[in-house]
Amino acid sequence: MSDVLLQSLITGITIGSAYALVGLGFAIIFNVSDVVNFAQGEFVMVGAMSAVSLLAVGTPFVLALFLALIVVVCIGLILEKFAIEPAKSATVVSTIIITIGASIFLRGLALLIWGKDFHSLPAFSGETPIHLGSATITPQSLWVMGITAILVYLVHLFFNRTITGKALLACSANPIAASLIGIPVKRMMLFAYGLSALLGGAAGVLIAPIAFTSYDAGMMLGLKGFAAAILGGLGNPMGAVAGGVLLGVLESLGAGLISSGYKDAIAFVILLLVLFFKPQGFFGRAGEERV
Amino acid sequence: MKRSLKALVAGFALLCSVNVAQAADIKIGTFLAVTGPASFLGDPELKTLQMYVDKINSEGGVIGKKLKLIHYDTGANPKKAVNFAKRLIKKDRVDVIVGASTSGTTMAVIPIVQKAKIPFISMAGSVKIIEPVKKWVFKTPHTDKMAARKIFLDMNKRGIKKVGLISGSGGFGKSGRSQVLALASEYGLTITADESYGKKDTDMTAQLSKIRATNPDAILNFGFGSGPAIVTKNVRQLGIKLPIYQSHGVASKKYIKLAGSAAEGVRLPAASLLVASKLPGSHPQKKVIQAYKSSFEAKHGPVSTFGGHAYDALYLAVEAIKRAGTVNKAKVRDEIEKTKNFLGAGGIFNMSKRDHLGLGLDAFKMLEIKNGDWSIVE
Amino acid sequence: MNRYRGFFVLALIIIIAPIIFPDSYFVTVVGVTIALNALVAVGLNLLMGYTGQISLGHAAFFGIGAYSSGLLTTMFSWNPWFALLMGLLVTWLVAEIIARPILRLKGHYLAMATLGFGIIINILMVQPTHITGGPDGLSDIPVLNILGWDIDSDIRWYIVANGALLLGVWLALNLINSRIGLALRAVHGSEVGAQMMGVDIERIKIRIFVVSALFAAFAGSLFAHQQAFISPDSFSFHFSIELVVMVVLGGMASNYGPIFGAAVLTMLPETLVVFEDYEVLILGAIMMGIMIFLPQGLWVGLSQKIKPLFLNKATSSVESVGG
Known part of the structure; x- marks a missing residue:
């Protein structure tokens, strides 16, 4: 049984890393604009698909991945510029519908x-698995975990060490005050969409060698990413990362140790229980409501 | 762009020919999962239907009339299928329905076609479609029950006793799973593990390491879409050396492409279509299969057995209309039921009052993947 | 009587449509789907439009109704009406149990929780194959019978489904214009504010949640009999999202917006099929376009746009939107 446990953990952390990147994207956009972007999963799909196409026309591997990320970032920017920005008078719910429309589009x-x-x-870097006792780990899993860790660390540094990052956080805390002290809120929004598109696209190219991709692969990853962000607490980007890894591990432990048929149900039951006891997620900030 | 232009030309040609022929068209209705999770079924099915309706029309049509294909995309959603079936019957007033890519959409429309008394030939897998027999409902693909039997026979030959089962949680996987569980003891097999995975799951190593812990002699996977390819890769990544069996749900080159080298040695039951060129010249189906394969591949790339089911459905209907000499629904239905020795892409069909599929186990070949291609297991 | 003006207009449209187009597929077949979707949307709108709470799990209640009817009539040969009542009872229980903890959540957390609830219920429909029939679903659900009258043709279903819709709208109108309704609008305005005024928000939110779940379950039971076949695909989270889109696209906080939204969103795929592979793209573009240019939804948005054209009449119609 211990090898099942170990294998489930490895699998869970790998898939959880992808959830984490998507969840991080959710959290960043939410932080700046209070909007949950349901097209987040589509960034994942576009990233992977673009890389596939670029490789097919003979682009060198690393360049193809890089260009694919640029494509995704452009999509993110276009989404913000032409769908989110023109609808500034829209309520949060209407904006959600816009992002659902965007994801269908x-x-x-x-x-x-x-x-x-x-x-x-x-x-x-090849498919020869590395043996850890009776469990195995593929090189691609290591890439997924490693690059996710690096990206998360960079995002963390960005929010805590750079002016732009701090400005971004200020927008989330109070957009009006932020604009009063001279932060270009509009440009910050654009930046947030670009950044989360980049993270989504990265998740896409990382996970595609393991899970494949197709035009409708984005929806499920988007849903899991959203769950990750909620589990961790929307207001806290690092919470989303923790939420993602946790969700991945829960799913695969559920499949490995309890029942593979009910594994998603198990994951969501735990998610609900967490929310019932911690209504703001694990690391969320307590919400204050305006009267 | 090219397609719509072609459609326009075809439409125009149809318009002219109708004026010349002065006869009402024979309307063939279809609703397929051209988009959505089962698009790998619906897409080749629709292409096949369009291709052969054009071909039949260019050769002068059927009983002096042109065929007209009316198609709706269900996206594999049973709710949509119900309305589209009604639309075909009520609004488009079609003469016969060939269609439904998935078992779910087929089961959903059965009450409607039964009530409307219109012949319906399904292209979906589940045995429930024709067992018990429904008067107006036929199907062309081999059933999951046949696939399970074929696999078990091969397992018996290889001396496999214990089987670790993993199946998709979609209709195809679930239905296959229940057939496997029901039939295993008949072949002296024990199922050591019964795991499943979701439609969009990305990694099955957790389930597979659980299966490994039960010490089976082989792993059997029932499912379609990307799942079986991931299972195949995961099995080899875990260093499990056991034989892998897949169902006929993966009978397309895409599976081999996705699973890559991990697919080597995988066995599956499939229609002869996949190995057309490797069949002996004396094989009765060889001519039909090769003709279908070459005309499909000339236009759309590698053939899958799924398009073959559409070919069979269309020609079963067309042949029945020819024999009936009319589009009278009751007569066409009777003629479909009387189909004998019809050489199709899926096998040789012999229907009867009690069998609305008409294929025997011999319609399946046991295939093994060798050097990235199908080969026949003797 | 003014507040019921919209209701009578709706009833008139429903009655006239099949008389003008007696054999039209879009009226008698799609019209049934619209009516059932609209019934769920009207219920969901009570929650979304009047209490400001979102639910991305209403397909689950729709499904509980459908599966209660389907299972009890096929496996236990219950009378369809008792099965329907049982479906409502089960839904009431489930909704009552989850409402308390779930409604303590706010905004996106609530959205996620309801989404998760919907997914759990859907898995419970898929997995226990021996009970629910699994993904292959339940077949041979018997015909509904009203006072010796078999509901077995499209036109009869049109009458029943639309009758149910009118009943639902009537109930919703009365609820909104009751004392609860007043309190409801207070909740949407400002929860804290309403609380200070002595409104027991929690109880009201729970009650509305349950009522809207019952709307969905009722529609689900009818759906099961109308289709004679149900499978989990019809109750997935996609449908939950579709329902929310219907409400928002049509326009919240008006009883007629969601009906309009349900009609539009049900008709769109039916009409877009001619575009084949472009269908998905166009559907997405239309959704985005409506929300960008008419953020309050089609109903309010369009009536405001038309207002200058029929100044006198339109003023009153916009007013009736509130009721």
């Missing part, structure tokens, strides 16, 4: 460009 676009087939990316 992107899926439709991907369907036309890439067709309905599943695609896969080659693993970054």
Whole structure:
């Protein structure tokens, strides 16, 4: 049983890392604009699909990944500029519907460009598994965990050490005050969408060699990312990371130790229980409400 | 762009020909999962139907009339399928329905076609569609029950006694799973593990290491989509050396492409279509299969057995209309039921009052993946 | 009588449509789907539009109603009406149990919790195959019978489903214009504010949540009999999201907005099928477009746009939107 446990943990942390990156994207956009961007999962899909296409036309591997990320960032910026910004008078719920519309739109676009087939990316450095006792870990899993850790650390530094990062946090705390002290709130919004698109795209290219990708692969990852962000507490980007890894581990432990048929149910029951006892997630800030 | 242009030309040609022929078209209705989770079924099915309706029309149609294909995309959603079936019957007034890519959408429309008394040939897998027999409902693909039997026979030959089962939680996987569980003892097999995974799951190593802990002699996976390819890769990543069996749900080159080298040695039951060129010249289906394969591949790339089911459904209907000499629904239905020795892409069909599929176990070949290609297991 | 003007207009449209187009697929078949979706949307709007709480799990209640009817009539040969009542009872219990903890959550946390609830219920429909039929669903759900009258044709279903919708709208109107309704609007305005005024918000929110769940379950039971077949795919979180989109697209806080939204969102895929592979893209673009240019939804948005054209009439119609 211990090897099942170890294997489930490895799997859980790998998949959880992808959830973490998507969740981090959710948290960043939420922090700046109070909007939950339901098109976040589509960033993952577009990243992976673009990389597949670029490789197919003969682009060198590293360059293809890099260009794919640029494509995703552009999509993020376009989304903010042409769908979120024009709707500034919209309520939060209306904005959510806009992002749902955007995710359907992107899926439709991907369907036309890439067709309905599943695609896969080659693993970054071979597929020979590394043995840890009776459990194994693939090199790609290590890439997923490693790059996720680096990205998370960079985002952490960005928020705590740079002026732009601090300005971004200020927007979330109080947008009016932020604009009064001269922070360009509009540009910050654009920046937030670009950044979370980048994180989503990175999750996409990292996970595609393991899980494949298709035009409709984004929705499920988006949902899990959202769950990760909520579990950790929306207001705290690092909480989303913890939430993502936790969710991944819960799922795979559920599958490995209890029941694979009910593993998603187990994960969501635990999520609900967490919310019932900690209504702001694990690391969320306590909300204050305006009267 | 090209397609819509082609459709326009075809539509125009149809318009002209109708004027010349002065006869009402034979309307063939279809609703397929062209988008959504089962698009890998619906997409080749629709392409096949369009291709052969054009071909039949260019050769002068059926009983002096042109065929007209009316299609709606269900996205594998049973709710949509119900309304589209009603739309085909009520609004488009089609003469026969061939369609439904998935078992869920098929089961959903059965009450409607039964009530409307319209012949319906499904392209979905589940045995529940034709067991018990429903008067107006037929199907062309081999059932999951047949697949399970074929796999078990091969396991018996190889001396496999204990099987670790993993299946998808979709309709296809679940239905296959219940057939496997029901039939295993008949073949002297024990199922050591019964695991599953969700439609969009990305990694099954947790389930597979649990299966490994039960010491099976082989791993059997029932499912379609990306799941079986991930399972195959995961099995090899875990260093599990056991034989892998897949179902006919992966009978397409895409599976081999996705699973890569991990797919080597995997066995599955599938229609002869996949190994058309490797069949002996004496094989009765060889001519039909090769003709279908070459015309599909000339236009759309590698063939899958799924498009073959659409070919069979269309021609079963067309042949029945020919024999009936009319589009009278009751007569067409009777003729479909009387189908004998029909050489299709999926096998040789012999229908009867009690069998609305008409395929035997011999319609399946046991295949093994070798050097990235299918090969026939003797 | 003014507050019921919209109701009578709706009833008139429902009665006239099949008379003008007696054999139209879009009226008698799609019209049934619209009516059932609209019934759920009206209930959901009580929650979203009047208490400001979101639910991304209403497909689950719709499903509980449908599965109660489906299971009890096929496996235990219950009378469909008792099965329907049982479905409502089960829904009431489930909603009552989860309402208390779930409604303590705010905003996106509530959205996630309801979404999770919906997914859990859906898994419970898929997994125990021997009870629910699994993903292959339940077949042969018997015909509904009203006073010796078999509801077995499209036009009869049109009458029943739309009758149910009118009943639902009537109930919703009365609820909104009752004392609870007043309190409700206070909740939406400012929760803390309402609390200070002595409104027991928690109890009201729970009650509305339960009522809106019952709307969904009732529609679900009818849906099961109308389709004669149900499977978990019809009750997935996609449908929950679709329901929310119906409410928001149509316009919240008006009883007719969600009906309009349900009609639009049900008709769109039916009409967009001609675009084949472009369908998905266009659907997404339309959703975004409506929300960007008419953020209050189609109903309010359009009536404001039309207002200058029929100055006198439109003023009153915009007023009736509130009721």
